[in-house]
Amino acid sequence: MLKRFDWRHIPLLLFTAFAIGPLVLIFSNSLKSKEEFGENPLGFPKELHFENFAEAWVVGGYGQAFTNSLIVAVSCIVIICISASLAAYALAKVRFRFSNSILGFLLLVMSIPMGLFLVPLFYVYQNLGLMDSLLGIIIIYSAIFLPFNIFLLRSFFVSIPDELLDSARVDGCNEFQILTKVVFPLALPAFLTVMLLVGLWTWNEFFFANAFLQTEELKTVATKYLAFTGRFGNDWRLISAAGVITVMPILLLFVFLQRKFIEGLTEGSVKG
Amino acid sequence: MSVAKHSKQHWKKSLFPWLLLAPSLLLLLFVVGGPIIGTIFLSFTDWDGIKAPSFVGLENFSRLIHDKTFYIALANNIKWMAIFLTIPVIMALIVALLISKIARGKLFYRTVTFIPYILSTVVTAKLWSLIYNPFSGVNTALEDWGLDFLAQSWIGDSAIALFSVAFADLWHFWGFLVVLFLMGMQQLDKSIEEAAVVEGAGRLRVFWHVTLPQLRPTLVLIYMLLIIWSFAAFDYVYIMTQGGPGKSTELLATYMYDLAIYNYQPGYASTVALTMGLFAGLVIIGFRFIQKKGWDV
Numbered sequence: 185m186l187k188r189f190d191w192r193h194i195p196l197l198l199f200t201a202f203a204i205g206p207l208v209l210i211f212s213n214s215l216k217s218k219e220e221f222g223e224n225p226l227g228f229p230k231e232l233h234f235e236n237f238a239e240a241w242v243v244g245g246y247g248q249a250f251t252n253s254l255i256v257a258v259s260c261i262v263i264i265c266i267s268a269s270l271a272a273y274a275l276a277k278v279r280f281r282f283s284n285s286i287l288g289f290l291l292l293v294m295s296i297p298m299g300l301f302l303v304p305l306f307y308v309y310q311n312l313g314l315m316d317s318l319l320g321i322i323i324i325y326s327a328i329f330l331p332f333n334i335f336l337l338r339s340f341f342v343s344i345p346d347e348l349l350d351s352a353r354v355d356g357c358n359e360f361q362i363l364t365k366v367v368f369p370l371a372l373p374a375f376l377t378v379m380l381l382v383g384l385w386t387w388n389e390f391f392f393a394n395a396f397l398q399t400e401e402l403k404t405v406a407t408k409y410l411a412f413t414g415r416f417g418n419d420w421r422l423i424s425a426a427g428v429i430t431v432m433p434i435l436l437l438f439v440f441l442q443r444k445f446i447e448g449l450t451e452g453s454v455k456g
Numbered sequence: 457m458s459v460a461k462h463s464k465q466h467w468k469k470s471l472f473p474w475l476l477l478a479p480s481l482l483l484l485l486f487v488v489g490g491p492i493i494g495t496i497f498l499s500f501t502d503w504d505g506i507k508a509p510s511f512v513g514l515e516n517f518s519r520l521i522h523d524k525t526f527y528i529a530l531a532n533n534i535k536w537m538a539i540f541l542t543i544p545v546i547m548a549l550i551v552a553l554l555i556s557k558i559a560r561g562k563l564f565y566r567t568v569t570f571i572p573y574i575l576s577t578v579v580t581a582k583l584w585s586l587i588y589n590p591f592s593g594v595n596t597a598l599e600d601w602g603l604d605f606l607a608q609s610w611i612g613d614s615a616i617a618l619f620s621v622a623f624a625d626l627w628h629f630w631g632f633l634v635v636l637f638l639m640g641m642q643q644l645d646k647s648i649e650e651a652a653v654v655e656g657a658g659r660l661r662v663f664w665h666v667t668l669p670q671l672r673p674t675l676v677l678i679y680m681l682l683i684i685w686s687f688a689a690f691d692y693v694y695i696m697t698q699g700g701p702g703k704s705t706e707l708l709a710t711y712m713y714d715l716a717i718y719n720y721q722p723g724y725a726s727t728v729a730l731t732m733g734l735f736a737g738l739v740i741i742g743f744r745f746i747q748k749k750g751w752d753v
Contacts, residue, residue: 192554196565199551203569203631210583225592267479274476286477293488295740297688299712300733303722304494305487307505327487330480359472388576391690395717406578410695413582420586427579438574442567445574450635 213424249408272337377448503723537686552637569631581695584624614704640674
């Protein structure tokens with residue numbers, strides 16, 4: 185029997201085209217020659233100029249920028265995984281006074297506009313010599329991405345049955361060993377989500393990076409791209425190639441791990 | 457067990473959660489908590505960022521009340537919010553409904569509409585600058601198709617620039633709402649819907665009277681997020697128009713950023729920031745109140 189075609193696919197495909205059309209445009213422009221972009225800015229390229237990527241990579245100084253972004257991402261992942269998991273465990277499994285106030289405080293931090301703490305932080309950083317340093321930006325990112333990940337891990341820890349922890353206690357584990365030997369191994373999938381989200385956010389963030397990193401050699405990929413577009417004004421072919429370079433790592437990760445990305449990003453906001 | 461030992465153990469036990477929380481709380485107090493107090497303090501001072509700040513009482517606030525740019529930015533934030541509370545919500549709701557009703561390809565559509573959300577805003581904002589570019593963007597296509605009358609100076613015309621920029625942000629963001637709606641729809645009670653259909657209710661009536669009311673918790677969450685984010689909106693305006701042409705796309709966040717980073721008026725910038733924070737705070741309190749009243753979840 186022939187299956188009936190569902191009419192719903194027609195509007196859905198239109199929305200899909202809306203979602204990825206601009207992306208197709210940036211990929212196709214990144215492969216054009218300068219002349220062809222002038223004649224044909226919206227169509228597909230007639231011949232493929234992959235050398236645009238090499239040119240953008242070199243003149244944009246992307247090697248350095250990728251290294252910086254990776255240093256920042258890995259450091260933030262380590263700091264957040266450790267501090268968020270400890271905090272999340274306390275908020276999920278330990279009964280103590282003020283635990284609700286702490287949850288409220290975290291929620292508040294998550295919802296306030298970042299501009300609210302930008303100015304004093306800027307001057308504190310100038311006085312502490314943290315301005316224009318990767319360490320400085322790592323500290324900021326670790327803090328601002330922390331609350332979301334605490335909520336994410338907490339909702340996972342809550343689902344671990346208390347009986348399991350009690351039986352570990354009976355077996356002679358102390359509280360610290362319960363964390364390292366029982367809770368953390370169980371929470372590996374949740375840690376993977378945290379790693380992905382922190383990687384994503386640190387890679388894309390530019391509000392703080394733009395204000396706190398001024399030296400070209402220290403810029404992360406996102407701010408490097410911003411400087412790049414300033415330098416190459418209207419060379420949209422090169423700007424598109426640099427854009428593709430900037431989003432490629434995230435896009436590849438997303439293709440392979442899309443379910444984890446989507447669930448992590450949405451569940452964290454629902455739980456909060 | 458001796459009393460001393462018991463109380464020592466008790467003390468240890470009550471200290472344990474605070475030890476676990478210490479790294480997180482220290483980080484947050486250093487980066488967020490302390491500076492917020494700093495912002496509150498600075499909003500009462502006149503400061504150029506170099507000399508010591510001098511206390512001026514409510515002077516910044518009276519300047520704010522007479523600051524035309526502040527009102528333009530505030531009005532733009534409200535327009536921005538109005539755009540975000542309608543267009544992407546309706547789009548996402550339609551798409552989520554369609555996805556929930558099809559048999560095959562659910563995952564495909566969910567994934568593809570989500571892709572823009574994970575991309576770096578610096579790149580997507582530049583990409584939309586290209587799309588809006590009068591010489592190489594969507595206008596050239598419109599002219600090719602004989603639709604010249606639709607061609608606009610999308611981000612150069614102060615009448616439509618704000619909408620154009622918001623639309624770019626909306627493109628980046630609406631797939632996230634699709635997923636939130638899909639999650640909400642998974643928890644719907646299908647039997648009520650089926651009963652309504654059996655009773656002879658039309659598709660639209662079922663949606664309006666049965667499906668939509670059940671989605672209320674999801675809608676409340678989405679509206680809270682959108683209001684908070686609308687008052688913090690920054691990226692797309694900063695990259696695409698820097699608040700221009702004129703001040704037609706100036707937002708509170710971009711105004712504050714300019715004052716703080718480029719115009720060396722951190723004191724007054726703090727006052728603007730504090731006002732933004734107050735709006736966000738009011739929204740959160742409002743929604744918590746609604747939640748406590750049992751209106752949702």
